[in-house]
Amino acid sequence: MGTLMARNGRDQINIAVQPRVKAEWEEAIEETGRYESMTQLIRDAVRNELIRIGYKDGVTEDIPRGT
16 A cells, blocks of 8 residues: 555555455445545545544444444
8 A cells, every 4th residue: 555645735545456346335335325435435434443443532323333
């Protein structure tokens, strides 16, 4: 996984996934209407996982917190 400096001053992270995984994520974006982009899906997933494992404070209504 590489990190690049994006034009807007943010760091950019590139990840490689199998084509079937990308297709599944794209399908989830389209079917749920919950995400505007792949970036939003990934950011939300990472944030929710950090909350779930107790690393980050926050509340996720639909994801149980791990122990």
